[in-house]
Amino acid sequence: MLLLDQYIILFDFQELMNSVPDLLFIVFELLGSIVERIQAIINYTFERLPYNALNRLIVYMIMVFFISLMLLLPTILISKLYLAYQKTRYNQIHVKYSKAIIAYLIGNKEANDICDQTKLKSSRFHRNVMIDVLMAIDKAENKTVSDKIRALYLDLKLNQESIRKLDKFSWNKKIFGIRELSHMRVKSENQKIISFQQKNNDVLRIESQMGLIKLLPFVPFAFLDSQEKPFTVWEQINVFDLIRKNRIEIPEFHLWLDHWNDSVVMFCLDMIRVLKQKQAAPKVLELINHDNDFVKGKVIKTLIDLESYEAIAKLKEMYHLEESPNQLNILRSIGQLKMESEINFLEDKLKSDEFKIRMEACKSIAKIGETGVARLNALSVNADEELKGIINHVLDPRI
Template identity: 65%
Template sequence: MQLQFLHINLISVFEYTAGMLDVMLVFFDSFKMFFERIHSFIEYIFERLPYNVLNRLIIYMIIGFFTALVLLLPSILFSKLYITYRKNKKKLLIQKYSKLVVRFLIDDLSDKELSDLKRIKSKFHRKVITSVLIAIDTAENKVVSNQIRTLYLDMKLNEDSSRKLRKRWHHKIRGIRELSHMRVKKDNKYIMDFLQKPNEILRIESQLGLIKLLPFVPFAFLDSQEKPFTVWEQINVFDLIRKNRIEIPEFTLWLDHWNDSVVMFCLDMIRILKQRESVPKLMELLNHENDLVKGKVIRTLVDLESKEAVVKLKELFVLEELPNQINIIRSIGQLRLESEMDFLVKKSNDEEFKIRMECCKSLALIGESGQEKLKVLAENGDEELKRIIKHVLDPRI
């Protein structure tokens, strides 16, 4: 009986194989006929065209483009269909896993369902689950956040995130975001290495990630900041400070940093956050060798309303370049220091037009006493000074 059954199965296999061979032969015959007709068509055209190398080249180019179109069209259609399929599948999976995660949070998930969830191996499914966990997580609710982090670790999704750090830069960024959101610190040292990469986007994500991963020393990355700390990076870091409850350090800690871009960032933070206790350290920086840093120090001292800094600034006036001289004069007006009006009157006779203009503006800012001084100057001053004072005192400006 078994031999008969085996015999029948063998006959079925042979018949199936024979049938497949017949189909393949028919296909190859059709393919051969198609190319023979194309060849005949080309020969037909060449016979009726005058013999010319250019004519033949054009015909071959047309045939090449047509063949490429025939080959590419199915692949384009297939890729479009595949992308649509993946998008729809992802949407359905997001709905499915969102419900499961919510049920997990309210303790409505059975042990079997939880076990099945943890056993998922598909990379695509695990990627969707990670995005769902991050989307549901809310920083305001610590209980929910801790539960989601526990599920993330139990499913070993952190290992998937860690592996992304070894791939191309856009995968690295995704890995950093996932690990920092879930507060997984195992790869901190690896993320810190990205601070020295030339890719600016990767550096920004590394900085933001480390701020979240190092809550007690969130700006420790500044210590090892070798690359220029760009304005775009600074904006992103400040935005993260503004949106999250991050402990603000004393930015004077990095005012001696050898990287001037880091120093300038710290000066901006001191100015924005009004860290007035930084004034003594800022006074030391007035002798900084970089004029851009020095100019920002002056503006910071003015914004911190440090009147004691004005005496020091006046001493440096003659030694400074024009931009810093203008900042010093501007600081007197912004602080409305009546005691410094004589200094402004004296400098209003300077040969440099910009200095004269700033002196007059600062006198006007001081108030009525400063405006009275301007009127006296207008009576005895030269034509240029009279025009400047008229412009400054114009009520329409």
């Protein structure tokens, strides 16, 4: 019986092979007839149009657009159907693996029974779904659950899939690899992730910084040591947001104030100011004569926010050596500390020819309190018209 079945299959295969030339002949004949019809339509059109190169060009362009459209529409339709199929398949496998992982976590399943190991090894799609499931379940802050999930991640050798992504040419694949490895605390590829700090892609640099903060809990900001590219505002916001949302040990940011990269220095000054690291004030004061005016402006603002009264004398000394933006920062800073002893210094700046300087000095005097307000009222009696207008504006209760 088995031999008979094999004979029938062989006979059918031979018959199919014999019919292939006939089928190909029919297909080519059909294509030839279609080409002939198109050629006939073109000739018919040209015969009824006046001979003109522009007419011919227009007809050919219409034909090209029509053929392109006929090719494009099926391609779009097939890609849409394929994406819908992939999404449905992903959802089905995701639900299946989610139930299996939850059953494993509550003790109803063993690790070997979670999924078909052969399929997991052979299918990259299944491995990626499993990684997504593990990361989604590990969102809860439960150390026991996290430990079991990370152990399962390694047992299933899913870390190899994540490591493979780091070597991909596509930067978004690299980002997925960084996120997965940092989430699962796999530190074997730290050096490779650190090397991404030198890439020109801003998004990749941000993700590598986020990953290193998670992977290096004892020195989470070690990436600043090797920060060669400008540390953009967007990167700084992401790092600060990660600090705010996660229980990350905050370092002494004054350790990086000697960094050659000015953008790193400005970030550290912002962190010192926001986190009120008052012990950093002496180190910050050392930067008061920095070559970069933007850094110098940050230094002034940081010293005042740290309520460093020792810095006032230094700021007053350097006032006349500074450009207008930093002079305004110094005046604003002195007013913020509300020091009555500095009223005479601020009053002297009302003699300036610059409107902005006079306005900022008036505001700072008013911030000192009743003494400052009284001094402004006394000054307004003999002041020029511009200064009177500034004082009235500053003392206006509606502002």
